[in-house]
Amino acid sequence: MSGWLTPRNIVVVILIAGLTLLPAYVVLTGDRFALTLFTRIVILSLAAVSLNLILGYGGMMSFGHAAYLGIGGYAVGILAAEGVYSGFVQWPLALVASALFALVVGALSLRTRGVYFIMITLAFAQMAYYVFSGLARYGGDDGQTIDKRSQFAGLLNLENKVVFYYVCLVLLFACIYLVWRLVNSRFGLVIQGARSNEARMRAIGFPTYRYKLVCFVIAGTMGGLAGALVANNTDFVSPAMMFWTRSGDLIVMVVLGGMGTLFGPVFGAIFLLVLEEVLSGFTEYWQIILGPLLVLVVLFARGGIDGLLRSLSREKSHG
Amino acid sequence: MAEPLLQVERLLKRFGGILASDDISLTVARGELHAIIGPNGAGKTTLVSQLSGQLRPDSGTIRFAGGDITSVPQYRRSALGLARSFQITSLFLDMTALDNVALAVQAHAGHSFRFWTNARGEDVLREPARAALERVGLGDRANWLASRLSHGEHRQLELAMALAGQPRLLLLDEPMAGMGPDDSARMVKTLRALKQEVTILLIEHDMEAVFALADRISVLVYGRVIASGPPAEIRANRQVRDAYLGEQEATS
Numbered sequence: 001m002s003g004w005l006t007p008r009n010i011v012v013v014i015l016i017a018g019l020t021l022l023p024a025y026v027v028l029t030g031d032r033f034a035l036t037l038f039t040r041i042v043i044l045s046l047a048a049v050s051l052n053l054i055l056g057y058g059g060m061m062s063f064g065h066a067a068y069l070g071i072g073g074y075a076v077g078i079l080a081a082e083g084v085y086s087g088f089v090q091w092p093l094a095l096v097a098s099a100l101f102a103l104v105v106g107a108l109s110l111r112t113r114g115v116y117f118i119m120i121t122l123a124f125a126q127m128a129y130y131v132f133s134g135l136a137r138y139g140g141d142d143g144q145t146i147d148k149r150s151q152f153a154g155l156l157n158l159e160n161k162v163v164f165y166y167v168c169l170v171l172l173f174a175c176i177y178l179v180w181r182l183v184n185s186r187f188g189l190v191i192q193g194a195r196s197n198e199a200r201m202r203a204i205g206f207p208t209y210r211y212k213l214v215c216f217v218i219a220g221t222m223g224g225l226a227g228a229l230v231a232n233n234t235d236f237v238s239p240a241m242m243f244w245t246r247s248g249d250l251i252v253m254v255v256l257g258g259m260g261t262l263f264g265p266v267f268g269a270i271f272l273l274v275l276e277e278v279l280s281g282f283t284e285y286w287q288i289i290l291g292p293l294l295v296l297v298v299l300f301a302r303g304g305i306d307g308l309l310r311s312l313s314r315e316k317s318h319g
Numbered sequence: 320m321a322e323p324l325l326q327v328e329r330l331l332k333r334f335g336g337i338l339a340s341d342d343i344s345l346t347v348a349r350g351e352l353h354a355i356i357g358p359n360g361a362g363k364t365t366l367v368s369q370l371s372g373q374l375r376p377d378s379g380t381i382r383f384a385g386g387d388i389t390s391v392p393q394y395r396r397s398a399l400g401l402a403r404s405f406q407i408t409s410l411f412l413d414m415t416a417l418d419n420v421a422l423a424v425q426a427h428a429g430h431s432f433r434f435w436t437n438a439r440g441e442d443v444l445r446e447p448a449r450a451a452l453e454r455v456g457l458g459d460r461a462n463w464l465a466s467r468l469s470h471g472e473h474r475q476l477e478l479a480m481a482l483a484g485q486p487r488l489l490l491l492d493e494p495m496a497g498m499g500p501d502d503s504a505r506m507v508k509t510l511r512a513l514k515q516e517v518t519i520l521l522i523e524h525d526m527e528a529v530f531a532l533a534d535r536i537s538v539l540v541y542g543r544v545i546a547s548g549p550p551a552e553i554r555a556n557r558q559v560r561d562a563y564l565g566e567q568e569a570t571s
Contacts (some may be wrong), residue, residue, distance in 0.1 A: 181434065181435050181437075182434055184437045184438060184439060185433055185434050185435055185436055185437065185438055186425055186431040186432075186433040186436070186438040186441075186444075187431055187432060187433055187434045188434075188438070189418070189421075189422060189425065189431075189438050189439075190422075190425070190431045192411075192414070193411055193414075193422050196411040196412065196413050196414060197409060197410065197411050197412075199409065200405075200409045200410065200411065201422075202393055202394055203371065203373070203393060203397065203403055203405070203409070204397055204402075204422065204423045204426045204480065204484065205394045205395075205397030205398050205426035205427060205484065206394060206426055206431070207394050211431065211432075214432065
């Protein structure tokens with residue numbers, strides 16, 4: 001063991017420093033686009049981190065995680081449309097609404113296994129999609145624009161893009177820290193034990209269902225937070241943000257980056273979104289390139305990007 | 320004699336047309352090592368599954384430490400002090416040996432809705448887990464991933480996990496299954512030391528081990544208990560010899 005200085009940890013430090021210093025780069029070069037892109041990356045990283053908690057650590061293959069993005073987003077959007085702009089009202093409501101949704105979905109879906117679990121989470125997310133599509137008062141299918149971002153009593157001005165970027169970044173780091181504490185706690189070990197061998201967990205005396213349900217709700221709540229950020233970032237909410245392909249994107253980020261790793265989802269989000277940005281400059285069929293790439297990762301790099309970085313350190317320590 | 324720790328009365332379990340448990344009555348006294356033997360398909364594992372709560376009997380009662388546990392769910396039975404090891408190894412393969420046992424300790428240390436403290440740093444979980452690993456002879460494997468351990472070590476790890484909860488009754492379902500002679504001998508030694516401290520219900524194919532360890536033996540054939548008594552009595556029992564031992568001796 002050479003301690004902390006493994007290639008993976010070096011990359012993580014560079015990642016944290018890079019994300020933290022990005023606005024400085026933007027100010028120096030005037031590259032506003034980088035800020036726009038990375039604000040989006042940071043927010044979707046947060047969503048991926050929350051999905052990773054249940055998918056990566058808990059082994060719960062939720063195929064409806066975008067629903068929380070939508071619910072968190074609509075909590076902000078609907079309140080704004082009704083003239084309530086205070087973030088102190090909007091954001092807690094976004095969290096509570098997604099937590100409740102997660103509680104209902106989890107309570108039903110966690111009674112099933114495998115394909116059925118996937119189908120039920122997907123069905124609930126699609127149900128949410130159609131419910132919001134039907135809300136004519138809030139734009140229906142087309143969605144609605146939000147004329148003012150969440151107000152924090154003059155403490156934070158989210159209209160300022162740099163301030164907003166840092167708010168998102170701090171929340172992302174806070175959630176990663178939270179996940180880190182969670183997965184190493186007694187609770188987290190129960191969750192990982194249930195992923196590894198649920199029958200055995202029950203045999204040694206754990207009522208796994210309730211632990212998984214709590215985990216599912218925590219992840220959903222975090223997803224709702226990401227949703228509130230998405231709404232503020234785009235000044236717009238629409239049912240499209242919870243369409244099932246969005247849930248698929250989040251799964252791709254987690255798998256690409258490395259399931260059940262702290263920073264994997266962030267790697268995955270950056271990789272996927274930057275790739276999308278670069279490739280879509282060449283062709284609108286950029287997914288033709290993404291597809292085979294994903295297949296390669298699944299076939300040859302089981303641990304995703306994080307796994308590749310870790311195998312790097314292993315080779316180094318043997319050499 | 321004091322009240323038995325485990326008392327099974329007229330247990331009946333049917334799978335379709337097959338009577339897997341046919342009117343089984345059985346008592347295990349505190350402090351004894353009670354072995355159950357019987358040919359393949361005699362319903363031994365079905366019996367253990369009903370005792371541990373994985374299967375619900377069709378009729379009959381199971382009393383443990385004075386209380387009726389027939390309809391108590393599996394995870395509660397484990398909390399009452401009934402620990403089971405599996406015939407087919409069932410471990411957390413992607414965790415270390417120590418993590419495996421520490422989880423078993425944690426299962427008996429109150430609820431696990433504790434979200435903040437690093438559980439791998441809690442001595443109240445790690446120390447008993449280390450002690451259990453030492454007792455089964457896996458002390459030096461504590462930080463190995465379970466998937467890297469040998470088959471014999473898996474069986475020992477199973478035993479350590481069952482022990483970790485400080486059970487009152489240990490249900491061991493063929494702990495020597497698939498073991499070579501060396502591993503078997505080591506397991507017999509471990510069990511002999513353990514039976515001083517904990518009541519054990521042992522299901523085992525290995526006759527040599529059973530007769531070396533058991534205080535009492537029950538013989539299960541086609542879901543029925545055909546004999547029950549001390550090893551010498553079982554060895555002399557004609558019915559048992561016909562049904563089971565004779566065929567064993569002929570092959571060995």
